Every structure is written in C-alpha cells, then in structure tokens.
Amino acid sequence: MTDQRKEVQLPQGTIRYREAGEGKPIVFVHGYLVDGRLWSGVVDRLSDRYRCIAPDWPFGAQQVPMSPDADLTPPGVAKLIADFLTKLELEDVTLVGNDSGGAISQIVATTHPERIGRLVLTNCDTHDNFPPGIFKALPPVAKLPGGIVALSGPFRVPLVARMAFAPFSRAGVPKDWIRDWIGAATRSSASLRDLKKVTVKLEKRYTEEAAEKLRGSQLPIRLLWAKGDWFFPISYAERLAGEAGNAKLVPIPDAKTFVPLDQPGRVAEEIADFAASS
Numbered sequence: 451m452t453d454q455r456k457e458v459q460l461p462q463g464t465i466r467y468r469e470a471g472e473g474k475p476i477v478f479v480h481g482y483l484v485d486g487r488l489w490s491g492v493v494d495r496l497s498d499r500y501r502c503i504a505p506d507w508p509f510g511a512q513q514v515p516m517s518p519d520a521d522l523t524p525p526g527v528a529k530l531i532a533d534f535l536t537k538l539e540l541e542d543v544t545l546v547g548n549d550s551g552g553a554i555s556q557i558v559a560t561t562h563p564e565r566i567g568r569l570v571l572t573n574c575d576t577h578d579n580f581p582p583g584i585f586k587a588l589p590p591v592a593k594l595p596g597g598i599v600a601l602s603g604p605f606r607v608p609l610v611a612r613m614a615f616a617p618f619s620r621a622g623v624p625k626d627w628i629r630d631w632i633g634a635a636t637r638s639s640a641s642l643r644d645l646k647k648v649t650v651k652l653e654k655r656y657t658e659e660a661a662e663k664l665r666g667s668q669l670p671i672r673l674l675w676a677k678g679d680w681f682f683p684i685s686y687a688e689r690l691a692g693e694a695g696n697a698k699l700v701p702i703p704d705a706k707t708f709v710p711l712d713q714p715g716r717v718a719e720e721i722a723d724f725a726a727s728s
Contacts, residue, residue, distance in 0.1 A: 453487070455506070458537050462530045463516035467505035471497030474725060475540045478504045478710075479531065479558075481549025481574070482581075482648070483511050483631055488548065491714025496722060500544075505534065509550065510648055511631035515640035522647040524656040525561065527554050532562035542567035544725045549573065549618075549682075549707060553580050553657050560663035568670040568728045570721055572702075572709040573682040576690050580657040582681040592649040598642055601649075605632045617680065619708040664694045670728035671697035674720050676705035676712070 455466040468486055470493055478489040486504035493502040506512045508522055508530070516522065521529070531554065535543055543565050547555030552574020559569045575581060581588060591597045605611045608625075611632045615623045635645050664671070671694050675687040684701065691699040700720055705712035 458534065460530060460533050460537060461517075462520040462526075462533070463508070464514045465505050465507070465530075465534055466512070466514060467503055468493070469501070469503050470494075471499070471501050473500045474542060474544065475501045475503060476544040476546060476721065476725065477531075477535065477540065478502070479507060479545065479547040479551035479555045480504075480509065481547075481551040482509045482652075483635060483645075484509070484549070484627075485511050485631060485634075487627055488708060489546075489710050492546075492710045492718045492721070495715060495718035499722060500725065503538070503540075507531070507551065507554075508644055508648065510635045510641075510645040512644070513630075513634050515638065515644050518640075518643070520644075520647075522644060523651040524554055524557055524653070527648075528557040528561055531555075531558050532565070535565045540565055544568050544570060544721065546570040546721060547572070547574055548710060550575055550581070550652070552576070553660070556660035556664065557656060559669060560660045560667075563669070566669070568672070568724060570672045570674060570724060571687075571690075572674045572717065573676050573679050573687075573707045575657050575682070576686045577657055577661050578654045579682065579686055580654045581652045585652070585681075589650050589652050592646050598646040598649065602632075602636050602642065602645065606636060618706055620704060620706050620712045621708075623708070623711065661690065661693065664690070666693070666695045668696045669694070670724070672720060672724045673697060673699040674702050674709060674717055675699060676702045676707070676709050679707055681707055
C-alpha cells in the first residue's frame with residue numbers, strides 16, 4: 451500500500467487516508483496510538499479484488515490535530531467514522547477493527563449501521579475489557595492536571611517507545627512507524643489535547659452497551675483472533691461469538707494483538723472469503 455494519503459474534511463476535522471483497489475469497500479479501523487499503516491500488508495493482499503481504505507483515525511497518532519471542539523469520546527469517534535463513510539458515499543461496507551479500533555467498530559455497527567454490511571474484529575476490546583489490563587490506569591491519570599504530559603513523556607525516548615510496543619506483535623513494529631506515532635502524539639499542545647480527549651473516555655460502559663446491542667444481532671460478524679494474547683484473551687471473542695446471532699470465530703495462530711501485522715496473509719484471506727460470501 452502506498453504511503454500517499456488523500457484527505458477528507460469532516461465537521462470534526464481533517465481525516466487522512468490511504469486507498470487502493472476497486473470493488474466492494476473495506477474500511478479499516480486501527481487502535482490507540484497507531485495509524486492506518488497497521489493494515490498495509492492486509493491491504494496489499496486485498497486491493498486486487500476490493501476497494502481498501504485505511505484512514506488515520508484520531509486515536510492520538512494522527513498527523514493533523516482535530517478541531518478543538520471535536521468529540522473524541524468513543525461515540526464521538528464512531529460518529530466521525532460514520533460521517534467518513536457518508537462523505538465517501540460508501541455502501542455495504544466491510545468494517546474491520548483492531549485493538550481499541552475494534553471497540554469503536556462495534557459502536558459504529560450498533561449506533562450507525564446504515565452503511566455497514568459486515569463486521570470483522572481482530573483482537574480488540576469487548577464487554578468489560580476496555581481498556582484492558584494495565585491500561586485501565588490511563589484514563590484516571592490522564593484526567594489529572596498534567597497527567598497526559600506525564601504519561602507521554604517517557605515515550606519520547608526511542609528505546610522506551612519500542613519496548614512499549616513490543617508486547618503487541620510477534621513480527622515487531624517498524625521503528626519508523628513507532629517514531630511517527632509517538633512524534634505525532636507529542637508534537638504540539640493540540641496533539642496532546644486530542645490524546646487526552648481520547649484517553650480519558652476509554653470506559654467499559656461503551657463496549658458493554660455495544661455488546662448488549664450485538665446480542666442476537668444478525669449482522670454478519672467474523673472474529674479473527676490470536677490465541678494467547680495477554681491483553682485480549684480469546685475467551686472474550688468466544689463470548690461475543692456466542693452472544694451475537696450471526697458470528698463466527700476463527701483462531702489465528704502465531705500472532706499477538708497486532709494480528710494484521712503478524713499474519714497479514716491469513717487475515718486478508720479470511721476477510722476476502724467473508725466479504726464474498728456474506
């Protein structure tokens with residue numbers, strides 16, 4: 451996937467995105483403190499058959515800060531994604547999420563379902579696991595005066611930043627990606643403002659509400675889940691698959707949280723089959 455980005459202007463601000471291929475649209479949603487490049491390997495394998503769109507969503511690592519009044523709560527970001535789909539006039543979208551982007555994808559599918567044809571979730575927040583594990587400490591700290599500066603400060607050290615991302619991928623995250631992500635998050639007061647707005651509202655009530663709305667839903671859902679993930683145990687995927695009315699769980703071997711980075715070929719194959727058959 452080329453690194454050349456297009457732009458679209460929304461009421462909430464500028465969204466940059468990469469696009470490749472033609473056909474039925476597949477829109478990718480990355481998570482906290484990363485950007486759309488997470489999906490590069492998957493897009494490269496799908497763009498001969500599908501129109502693949504990988505935006506840089508405002509989860510803290512976007513290059514362009516959002517408007518000062520932009521709503522960056524989980525429902526607010528879900529509305530932004532819905533507005534993006536409308537702006538590009540996309541229909542019957544396959545929405546694909548990872549990490550906290552998977553949480554937001556569930557909210558999009560349950561609150562703005564009009565343009566969503568099917569939902570693919572790789573390892574991500576669900577039910578009461580939002581945010582997961584040690585990251586539950588982030589929202590209360592970010593709410594404190596100077597809290598977001600204190601949280602982001604250590605990541606300005608390249609070694610610390612690389613160590614922080616290491617548990618999420620078997621393949622390893624490219625160093626230049628990490629540099630860009632951390633640089634974007636800490637570049638300006640506007641960037642830190644956006645990061646704080648996202649962080650303080652990472653609350654499980656949003657994913658619990660989405661899970662309840664998905665209970666018995668006939669929306670086609672495919673769960674592509676790496677086993678042994680410390681942050682997103684497969685038991686959560688099993689629970690979601692059991693509750694939703696039209697969901698299938700597919701275990702993905704040899705991967706961690708960043709499933710699309712670790713197993714792009716397998717993820718692309720599953721998405722292609724799912725999009726073609728549902």
